[in-house]
Amino acid sequence: MTVEITISDDLNAQIQSVKAIYKYLDETFIKGSISSEQRQQIQQRFAGRQCLWDDSRGKFWRPKHAFLDDVPFFGNRRTTIDVSHPFSEVYQLLGQGRSPVVQDYLDFLEELAAEYSNTPLNAADKNYAIEVISRLESQQSLEGRPVKNPPILTANNTLAPACQVLIPDAPWRKDYIDSNQILHQQISPKFAKLAGSLSLLKDVIERPAAVKNALNAQSNDWCREWQKTLNSPELISGLKRLIFHEYDSEPILDIVWIAKAQVLPASQIDVDLFWKGETKIASAIPGTQYFDEFKKIFHIISSGSRYIMLCYLAESINAQLGEYAVQNLLPLASILDAEPHHINGLLNELRIRSLPGDLSPVTAANSEIKSPPSSSGDKKGDSSIYWGAF
Structure with a gap:
């Protein structure tokens, strides 16, 4: 479909004058000689001026908004003026680029963010934003120039600084957070993290x-069993083994308090969510565990599944290890659910390193820990390892 551009007499007169200037620049600088310093001075002088005439759009453009390559992902906010244009070399002299670079993508997103001012983008501009952010991610890798805190698309189709947007890696929390603070599902979490977005799972308290x-x-009943094991010296020794196994050094950590800690089931645990210090982003959402540091009580949300409660308890205990927290919770959950006198052998069976100077004999690699017959699949066994919970 061809669109006919109607040009007023006044504008036509201006165009003719401008073309005369183009011709002068062509004869003086293109066909003549020009130094790189002169070229830079010319581009700086015209950078902010709408000085490139586009016959196809019937308007003037700033040099940095016009490209030789096709840029349909910018919509009508940018244009393509092909190299076949009679004054193409003059346009390039004035600052027209071949294809967008990182700064061009950033400028577009910032322009779009300012235009909409925290309101949702329409369908077309949302799609442009998604495409431009994807291209920005690729271009920054090519240029080796990480972008910090660019405008980024949210779940509510608004553009917000990346540092104000959360990566929704904790789906159970997502529905309680303002969608203007959640990353759009079509934006790369990897890019968002590099740009400055925080994790809904790890960076929210x-x-x-x-x-x-x-x-x-x-x-x-389950909590009483776990508390008995938790309070045992064998469990404390087992925790130290897990830490040594992962960090290759004995922990400098006071965990003596575990010997008096309590484990209680809870019918309700409501929590408020905070990030960046004291900024509350959600109130009274369902929680799964809470450690009362003053009373040394592990509150675990009640469940019909022993395995789920055990997992929550392991997560809660692991969180109290701070910098010594372990990555694999399976061995920790396994020793929590074992009789204290079986912990050492269970860790051997799980191939967990012994502490330096540990004089206890090492169980053979293929040894088995016998459990008494159990009439219930959820009943605790002496050496149960609940693989299915992890």
Whole structure:
């Protein structure tokens, strides 16, 4: 479809004058000689001026908004003026580029963000933003120039600084967060992280708002069993082995308090979410565990599944290890769910390194720890390893 551009007499007169200037620049600098310093001075002088006439659009463009290559992903905010244009070399002298670079993509996103001012983008501009952000990610890799805090698309189709947007890697929290603070599903989390976005899982802090103890008999029984193991010297020794195995050094960590810690099931754990210090981003959302540091109580949300509660307890204990937290929770959960006198052998079976100077004999690699017959699949065994929970 061909669109006919109507040009007023006044504009036509201006165009003729401008073309005369183009001709002068062509004869003086293109066909003549020009130094790189002179070229730079010319581009600086015309950088902010709409001085490139585009016959196809019937308007003047700033040099940095016109490209030789096709740029449909910019919509009508940028244009392509082909190299076949009679004054193409003059346009390039004035600052027209061949293809967009990192700064061009950033300028477009910042322009779009300012235009919409925290309101949702329309469907067309949303698609342009998604495409431009994808190209920005690729271009920054080519240029070796990481981009910090660019405007980035949110789940509500707004553009916000990357540092104000959360990567939704904790889906159970996502629905409680303002969609203007959640990364759009079509934007690369890897790019967002490099740009300055934080993790909804790792960079958000939970603070308890309400905790109610559970009366469920089964949950209480399980918690009493785990507390008995947790308070044992064998468990403390086992924790030190897990840390040594992962970090190749004995921990400088006070965990004596574990010997008196309690484990209680909760029917309700509501938490508030905070990030960047004291900024609250969600209130009273369902939590799974809470450690009362003053009373040394592990509150674990009650569940009909022993395995799920065990997993929550392992996560909560691991969080208290701070810089010594372990990556693999399976061995930790396994020793929590074992009888204390079986912990050492269980760790041997799991191929966990012994502590230096540990005089206890090492169980043979293929040894087995016998468990008494169990009538229930959820009942604790002496050497149960619950692979399915991890």
